[in-house]
Structures are given as C-alpha cells and as structure tokens.
Amino acid sequence: MAARRNLVNANRDMFKPPTFVSNATALNRLQNKLRRFLDLQAGSIWRDLRHELATARGNLLDVGCGAQVYRCLLPPAASYRGIDAADAKGRFGYDVPDTHYFVADEWGVADASCDILLFTEVLEHIADPAAFLARARRCLRPGGRVVMTVPFAARWHYIPEDYWRFTPSGLARLLDGAGFDQVDVRARGNPLTVACYKLMALPLMMIGQSNLLVRGLGGLLLPLVAVVAAIGNISMVWDWGDDCLGYTATARAKL
Numbered sequence: 001m002a003a004r005r006n007l008v009n010a011n012r013d014m015f016k017p018p019t020f021v022s023n024a025t026a027l028n029r030l031q032n033k034l035r036r037f038l039d040l041q042a043g044s045i046w047r048d049l050r051h052e053l054a055t056a057r058g059n060l061l062d063v064g065c066g067a068q069v070y071r072c073l074l075p076p077a078a079s080y081r082g083i084d085a086a087d088a089k090g091r092f093g094y095d096v097p098d099t100h101y102f103v104a105d106e107w108g109v110a111d112a113s114c115d116i117l118l119f120t121e122v123l124e125h126i127a128d129p130a131a132f133l134a135r136a137r138r139c140l141r142p143g144g145r146v147v148m149t150v151p152f153a154a155r156w157h158y159i160p161e162d163y164w165r166f167t168p169s170g171l172a173r174l175l176d177g178a179g180f181d182q183v184d185v186r187a188r189g190n191p192l193t194v195a196c197y198k199l200m201a202l203p204l205m206m207i208g209q210s211n212l213l214v215r216g217l218g219g220l221l222l223p224l225v226a227v228v229a230a231i232g233n234i235s236m237v238w239d240w241g242d243d244c245l246g247y248t249a250t251a252r253a254k255l
C-alpha cells in the first residue's frame with residue numbers, strides 16, 4: 001500500500017480558489033456573480049443571506065468580514081460595520097478599506113451595542129468556537145440576532161487554519177451554551193448538490209497536477225463544469241437528505 005501523508009503539520013492547500021473581491025465596481029459585481037454560479041457554496045450562502053438580511057434593522061457587525069461581499073444585501077435601515085483579524089491579509093488574502101482589523105481577538109466593540117452579528121464561513125477557522133460565540137453574544141443587545149454560515153461538505157481549506165466542521169446538533173449545543181435561544185439551522189443544498197460540487201472540483205484539481213496526462217484530461221473535462229454547475233444550482237430547490245454544502249444558522253441573544 002502506498003504510504004499516506006501524516007497531515008498534522010500540513011500547511012498548504014492543494015487548490016486555492018481566488019479570494020472574493022469587494023462589490024465596488026460593475027466588473028467586480030459581474031465577477032462575483034459568475035463566481036456564485038460556479039461556486040455552489042458561495043451561491044447558496046448568497047441566496048440564504050439575501051433572504052435573511054432583507055429585513056435587517058439597526059447596527060450589523062460582520063465579524064471576519066473578508067471582502068465584505070454581503071454588505072450590499074443590507075437594506076438602508078441597517079448600518080454596517082466590518083471587522084476582521086489583523087492577519088487576515090497574510091493568512092486569507094483579504095485587505096479591504098473600511099474594515100477594522102483587530103489583534104488578539106480584541107474586537108473593539110462595546111457590550112450590547114449590536115442588533116445583528118453576521119459571520120459567514122468564519123467559525124470553522126476559530127480555534128475556540130465556544131469562546132468566540134460567547135464574545136459574539138456579549139456584543140449583541142438582548143433579543144439581538146446572530147446570522148451565520150458554516151461549511152459542511154467542503155474541502156479542508158486555508159490549511160492549517162481550518163479546524164472544524166459543525167453539524168446542526170453541534171451548532172445548537174454551541175449556541176445554547178453561549179446564551180442564545182430560538183436556534184434555527186437550515187441546510188444549504190442536499191446530497192445531489194454535494195455530488196455536483198465534488199464533481200466540479202475534479203477537473204480543477206486535475207489541471208493543477210504536474211502530470212501532463214492528468215492535466216490534459218482535466219482540460220478535456222472542463223466544459224462539463226458549467227453543465228454540472230447548472231444542475232447543482234437547480235438542485236438547491238429541493239430540501240432533503242442528511243448531506244449538504246453547509247448550514248445557515250440564526251439565533252436570538254437570550255432576553
């Protein structure tokens with residue numbers, strides 16, 4: 001049997017998708033739209049947040065905001081503030097003006113000062129998610145809401161800064177323990193969506209290989225990506241099964 005890698009000290013992704021760009025220009029917006037069609041994770045998050053944020057009111061804090069791609073979904077009744085870890089640029093490739101970059105988990109946010117806390121695809125990168133959620137709870141006024149997304153069937157990414165995958169029951173326990181109630185966890189996609197997502201990754205992985213034959217085969221398979229992406233996008237109208245791309249969760253800070 002071929003020797004398998006000990007992954008404990010891995011520090012490099014095999015495949016790194018381009019980071020999102022902010023929605024500043026029409027070209028950026030077009031780029032992000034195309035990305036959301038081809039990247040089923042990103043597309044499914046966008047769809048859920050478009051719905052979740054449509055009725056947002058008051059102060060919204062986006063923690064680990066990256067390129068602030070969901071900021072444009074906020075209605076005028078909500079004000080936006082984006083914060084991110086100071087090493088977001090070095091580790092994740094994000095460096096966006098109008099973001100407060102903090103060090104050592106000192107968010108610089110007053111207790112009970114926020115109406116909504118948003119964090120998308122952040123919790124899996126946090127070494128101590130329970131402490132992170134407790135801090136999030138303190139920033140929210142009682143009755144305020146948290147809106148979050150986490151990946152489930154996703155590659156190990158930003159290696160090694162990707163520590164966890166969460167299940168609905170795990171999220172419910174964590175949120176309850178941090179002082180939240182009215183927990184709601186919805187799956188993004190289903191087993192068919194996951195199959196499409198994995199299938200689409202294959203040609204891209206093959207193209208990244210050094211073996212010319214594998215690369216050539218990957219190139220030949222590339223046109224299939226658009227067809228599978230279309231099927232994957234359509235598949236998301238059905239809610240079934242116990243596998244999915246990820247979860248969108250909301251909860252209320254206990255009164």
Ligand SMILES: C[S@@+](CC[C@H](N)C(=O)[O-])C[C@H]1O[C@@H](n2cnc3c(N)ncnc32)[C@H](O)[C@@H]1O
Nearest residue numbers: 063064065066084085088092094120121122125
């Ligand atoms: C996969 S990116 C997601 C970015 C953005 N939320 C999005 O959905 O496009 C993960 C983000 O988590 C942030 N992050 C990592 N560690 C963090 C921490 N301890 N506190 C807050 N954010 C953190 C990273 O800087 C990065 O912006």
